Amino acid sequence: MTTNYDQIVATLNHFAEQAKSRPLSLGEALDSLDHAAFALIAMILALPYLQPVPMGPLTILGGVTYAVLGWQLLRGHESPALPQRMRAVEMSERSWRILTKVCLKVVRLVKKFTRPRLTWLTAGSRGQKIGGLILLSAGVLMAIPFGVLPFNNTLPGFAVLFYAFGQFEQDGLMVLISFLWLILTALYFGYFFYLAWYFGAEAVNHMPNLW
Numbered sequence: 001m002t003t004n005y006d007q008i009v010a011t012l013n014h015f016a017e018q019a020k021s022r023p024l025s026l027g028e029a030l031d032s033l034d035h036a037a038f039a040l041i042a043m044i045l046a047l048p049y050l051q052p053v054p055m056g057p058l059t060i061l062g063g064v065t066y067a068v069l070g071w072q073l074l075r076g077h078e079s080p081a082l083p084q085r086m087r088a089v090e091m092s093e094r095s096w097r098i099l100t101k102v103c104l105k106v107v108r109l110v111k112k113f114t115r116p117r118l119t120w121l122t123a124g125s126r127g128q129k130i131g132g133l134i135l136l137s138a139g140v141l142m143a144i145p146f147g148v149l150p151f152n153n154t155l156p157g158f159a160v161l162f163y164a165f166g167q168f169e170q171d172g173l174m175v176l177i178s179f180l181w182l183i184l185t186a187l188y189f190g191y192f193f194y195l196a197w198y199f200g201a202e203a204v205n206h207m208p209n210l211w
Contacts, residue, residue, distance in 0.1 A: 008168060009107065012100040019092060019096045020093050023090035023091060024096065025091075027088065037079045037080050038135070038167070042161070042163060043161060045062060045065060046161040046164065047161075049156075050154055052150050060142075060143050062142055062153065062157075063143030066160060068139070069135050069139070070137070071136055072132070073131050074128075114171040114173075121166070122166055122167060123170065130175060134163045135163065138159045142157070156182070159181035159185065162181060
């Protein structure tokens, strides 16, 4: 279920090389990653959601996607079960090169502070279920329709991102940090609900003016 950075780098570069001779479909690429596909997809999808500005329906869509991926992990899927139309999407060499470049920048940064530790949180079926729980929880939290709340996509996005970091290098500490982000997200959302209950909807609608 886990993989290291060298494997991620080699795999991404291999995809770009394959695409030189013919367009490479998303399904073909993800199938070759096995469980690593979940972590790689999680990292790619998390990056746009790290901005503090609410993204409206896009945040809800991202949350539903994470929840589906988490449920698949909990059910023991070997790789993400993407819709057939999405699996059939073909990417050119240029597209794979761009994707590889962005991912490698993130990978090189993260490699500086991650290493194999607390591997019982990432390895085997236990690690798979823990990862599924993280993605499912982050997805549910992100899918809550907050139209005006800053950081409503950022906090669960960090939970997903650190889950991916933990899987890349079998780093259980990153998994624990991911759970910390989930707790912070729940507390933050709970505080928002408290304000809505205590001060009323009118006060909540003026929250963006405070940021």
